[in-house]
Amino acid sequence: QQQVKQSPQSLIVQKGGIPIINCAYENTAFDYFPWYQQFPGKGPALLIAIRPDVSEKKEGRFTISFNKSAKQFSLHIMDSQPGDSATYFCAASGRFGGNTGKLIFGQGTTLQVKP
């Protein structure tokens, strides 16, 4: 199954809060899990990515938690700011079907951070 399921669809938090976005996958052949941030009228911008050999990765205020046995991964945004208001997509790719690197995207989460 080449699907990635993302939740919630939308999220509203106050400034300083910690929004958490969750993704789940079926195919254990996935081995690369990036998160992208997209502002209106712009392309997806890579935020942070993780591979299944680590359970957590931090870059600045963004943290990915990865649970290989549950086939789930999540994005946490620490000390969220109004400028973080955007749509966030999880994605996955893997070494199958010719190993082309195609990304399978989740449905996206629209985050609003209120001042």
Added chain:
Amino acid sequence: EPEVTQTPSHQVTQMGQEVILRCVPISNHLYFYWYRQILGQKVEFLVSFYNNEISEKSEIFDDQFSVERPDGSNFTLKIRSTKLEDSAMYFCASSYRVNQPQHFGDGTRLSIL
């Protein structure tokens, strides 16, 4: 920082006409992709391209679609006879290696009338 550039930013075309969307990937990247995003929906894979040939294509990428790397810098997506349902944002992406960071352009908004 190097970036992927796409032109035009917006293309309006009559149904049945041919369109060519253009991309300049990051210069040392070897793997090239096109994705599509219908308004309000998720990003969908269309095609991957490596070593001057298509390496994978999705069900969306039918005979009306083609890709080309005509020279060392450009990567194009052609839709031969556009349909109303081709209206979407089209994103080009590139990466240095497979399953390494893919960098996206800002897209071409294609509107079919």
